[in-house]
Amino acid sequence: MTDLRFMVRQLVRNPLSLAGIILIFIFAVIAIFAPLIAPTPAGHGDPYMIPRDGFSATPALPSQQHLFGTTEGQYDIFYGVVWGTRSAFRVGLVVIGVVVVIGIVLGSIAGYFGGVIDEVIMRITDIFLAFPALILAMALVTVMQPSLTSVMIALIVVSWPSYARLIRGDILQVREEDYIEASRGLGASNARVIIRHALPNAIYPTLIMASLDIGAVVLSAAALSFLGLGAPEGYADWGQLTAFARNWIVGPSSDPLRYWFAVAIPGLFILFFVLGWNLLGDAFRDILDPRLARR
């Protein structure tokens, strides 16, 4: 309990981490209250599909009806970014959650038991790491039918190996500690030693990496969407909104910044989301550093 209070105090004290918390908090509020902030028009089916107001390719300027304007194909940007927050959280949390679990299981087994098991698991991770991550992800999404789910699966496949390696390394280090030997000497089983004694001492670097990576995963997902390998057309997803704006980055020569909103608004959402997680990850790193004085 005191540890939790200590953590919260440290988080709030540092202005940068406070900024991170506030950013993530704002996004969380947007995601939770999306149906209130951007109500789905009556008679519109799936709320995750952005309602469109016509089929014209030219973006329309912000107006009373479309707060942030519309993008190519007359998709409403305001509705898209608000509901896209949900997609961003879903991609980030699901991918990182699954990846951390896979990493912990495989990494701790490899690190703790060593020998042949370690060799086999690590060679498999080597195979996955041998491919450039984004290209492998693109290939996988193409094979699986582009959709948000296949984007998530592809990102899980390309990012678990680094987690397995990280955990393995930390477990290898912790395994040699006397207290591990001591707990075995007191009659604890292998599973108990790993879960109760080795992991709590080895997991912090992974948690820090995970909190930093939530932003990075969302960025990769946006990159895939931008390349057209993401959610179906019209799905509320920041990457896709930027993809719609691809042809409108520069406006007509008389007014080059005419369609700024189509690029900048989804871009800013991505920027602040990633920034928020990065600040939070940095803050976690500082707090979980055991060298930091506790009292």
Added chain:
Amino acid sequence: MKDLIRIRDVSVRFYTYEGVVHAIDDLDLDIRQGETLGIVGETGSGKTMTALAILRLVPYPGKIESGSIVFVDKGLDKEIELLKLSEERMRSIRGNKISMVFQEPGAALNPVYTIGDQISEVYLLHQRQELAQRARERVNSLLANGRNGWAATVKRPFWRWQRRLYSKIAQESNSIEPRLLGRLPLFRRLLRRLSDEAMLLTVDMLKDVEIPDPARVAAHYPHELSGGMKQRAVIAMALACSPELLIADEPTTSLDVTIQAQMLELFRRIKVDKGASVLFVTHNLGVASEVCDRVAVMYAGRLCEVAPVEELFLNPLHPYTKALLDAVPMPGKELLTIPGALADALNPPPGCRFHPRCPSAKPVCQQERAILKEVSKDHMVACYLY
């Protein structure tokens, strides 16, 4: 005196890239009930490996190649062959019947748990049934004292449920229902009284190793304690289940001299109070002479000499023992060293492993190893001079 542990022909080998390391070679050693047996020797002579072999915790890539280690269980009056036990049975012996105190008290405690948590874990591992019985009695008295008020009325069904669970554990420590509930969040709280009881026992145990204000210390993390306190906590952890054999692997080496003296006093008291045997691994002959009843001298994985402590110090027979005793620093005496270096464990010299450094080596020493034989009562030596 009866034997507690009988080690016969035990060899421990490490299969490394460079070759096979003979860490222990055909070791024969008895530990008797209620005695303190010291093992002394240089670094790398196999002292710690002997201790780990008894617990079957020889680290990879080491293996116990052959021989037998028999443990005589006083309570069950049964002889148990430790090397043939299943891993699961072995776990129920570790920390329960045979436990170990490690050299570095700071490193032997897990930094993320409080002292109390770590010691109660031992009780939770080995004495679930006893804990369940105590918890059941506590719930019974709660139910019996007939308190009224709405809080008690609400809690009563929970107490009954707890009583039923604890009775189940007391009968069969692995019965299904409590085990399942222990895995579920919220329901886990039903089993909380087990850890509460374990914590009470822990505080008692800490008091037993002379820690002042034990309840407060139990709530501390290892880094908040001094080295001596940590070592006391580690000893308390090892003694938690009243083991019949306590293995102490250089328990005083990393402590300063005044604390060392206190620890030796503690070990002496433990032996008298608990009636446990102690296997005391050390390279400090002074410490060995203080606490041990008998001393075994090891060199390069082999036993050189075993004798009662006065006999060994007054009348050492093996040339290595003599050289070791000469090498003890004393004020006003020139410090002697043993010429040469410890035998290479990868390519040990043939015959007696000490012969290249031995002042009285005979030709036969280069060919054949001497067998351990009893030269006078209880005094055994492995040397061709006798």
